[in-house]
Amino acid sequence: MARRITIIGGGFGGLTAAISAAEEGAEVTLHEAHRRLGGRARTAQGPYRTNEGPHAFYRRGPHWAWLRRRGLVGPLARIPVGDLLRMRYRLDGRLRALPPLGISRLATRRDAPVGRTFLGWASEVAGERTARAAANFVAVATFHHDPGLLSAAFTQERLRRAAGLPPEAVYPVGGWQSVIDRMSARALELGVRIETGSRLEALPPTNNPIIVATSLDAARRLLDDDRLTGESGRTLLLDLAVRSRRGDAFVVSDLDGTGWVERFTAQDRSLAPAGEQLVQAQLPLAPGESKESGLARAEQLLDLGFRGWRERTVWRRTAVAAGRTGAVDRPGTTWRDRPSVDRGDGVYLVGDQVAAPGVLSEVSFGSALEAVSLALVRGRVRQFSR
Template sequence: MAQRLTIIGGGFGGLTAAVSAAEAGAEVTLHEAHRRLGGRARTSEGPYRANEGPHAFYRRGPHWAWLRQRGLTGPLARIPLGALLRTRYLHDERLRALPPLALTRLAARRDAPVGRTFLGWASEVADERTARAAANFAAVATFHHDPGLLSAAFTQERLRRAASLPPEAAYPVGGWQSVIDRMAARARELGVRIETGSRLEALPPTNNPILVATSLESARRLLDDPGLTGESGRTLLLDLALRPRRGDAFFVSDLDRTGWVERFTTQDPGLAPAGEQLVQAQLPLAPAESRESGLARAEHLLELGFPGWSDRLLWRRTAVATARTGAVDRPGTTWRDRPAVDRGHGVYLVGDQVAAPGVLSEVSFTSALEAVSLALTRHPTHQHTR
């Protein structure tokens, strides 16, 4: 008899687990609280196809080959060479065409220690000015207001991946929802039972393994485990549709603080109606920083990269994302110190804040495969009563 598996959460991690488990022959039921699958990988409906925050795949990540082998990435949008020439960096209060050369050299290093802050280590191997700029640039892959305070090894890995040439970033045509839709279709082909609008207030009583692929906050409630916590970033999201103007930037990175703006219709024009451009900004917020402060910083970057943007505005959406930006590791800690995948009693945790390696969505992916492997090999037989 096939092993039965219950998955709670229909985001990227939950769907990865569903496909993986079904391919291994398990009978899978997936519960998603919302009417649409995707979690943070959802893309907005309507004329403006905006992801919930800037999203991209890193092509050297472990999930890339897995998705490609199954045809789940779909067509990819390519960044034109001319667009890369329209990348800008705010440094020392000046907009520049290139980052500091010393930053590029620092990004290539692979010897950052776990036990020190990135800023402290990088200030010694380069200089404090370069170290600060590099830390702020790394926010594009940490979503933290001050990556210089984090473990040097943690921040350095993300800096290296974000600054690599040629760029690692890849963009699915139509936004991340297109990938989610293909993953869901593949899961259904394999016999996965997907129930949307199915919000569970407690773990279902079953003798079979349960994978909890939700936010840590939701997992804490479902597992009735107050100790299930982890640090994550807090960030302002700003999505805009603008009338185009010659000379608009492709990407603007704030090296004096943290934050960036990217024009996603550069590589995927179909994300907005013809003759319009979709721009997304992300500004990591300090714990006490207000939404208004983040908006002011975002609008400053917009004015630098998209002069007169407010007179060309066609659509606008703003939100603040809290504890939804993936785990961050403080000095002296690594991914192994995050909440364990195996929670005992046949329950397994999946997500981007758990004990699995990788960058951003790679953590969800890796934890999903580990959770499935553990669930299908240990064959728990007890009854859950939570």
């Protein structure tokens, strides 16, 4: 008899789990509460093809090779060399073409300790000014208001990945939705039963394994488990469509504070109508900081890198993402200290705030593969014990 697995959640982690389990011969049913699959990887249908905040793949991550082997990445958008040269950094209130050289030196280190703050350790290595600029730069890969307060090992890994040369970040043409669409098609080819608009308020009654691939908040409610907590970032998201103008920056990174603005149509013109550019920003918010404060900081970065952007704006959207930007690790903790994948009684947890290594979506990917492996082992044990 084929093994049966139920998956709750049709985002990147849930689809990874569904494909992996089906490839091993399991009968898989996937429940997604929304009408569209993808979770935070969903891309708006247009005319402005936005994601929920800036999205990119880090091509040295484990999910990259897995997706490529299955033909799920698809065509990639290439950043023109001219735009790569238009990366800008705010430092000491001015826009600069290059970050402090010490950031590159910090990015290549491999000895950052788990038990110290990044700011404390990096200040000893490169000086406090460079350490603070490096910490602020890493906000793009942590969505945290002060990465300098986090574990040095945690923050330095993200600095290494985000500041590496050549850049690790790559962009699927059409946004992440194109990858999600290919993943869902692959799941269907493998016989996965996908039920959209299927919101579950409790775990289904079954003796077969269940994989919960939702946000940690949703999993806590679904499993009625108060232990499912974890620290994450709170971030202002700003999407703009502006009329095109030569000379706009490709990226503006705030090294005086924390924030990142990126012109996504630099690499993928399909994301906005002809003659317009799609700009997306994320500004991590400190505890108690208002949305208005974050917007004011975002507009300062836009003023520096996108001259006349207010008069050129044809569409605008803002939101605040709370607790949905991946786990962060404080000094003395690692990914192993987050909620475990195996919750007992045949229930497994998948997501970007659980106990799996990696950066951003890599955590969801790693936890998905581990959950499937554990679920299939449990299924075999139950089958042999009958």
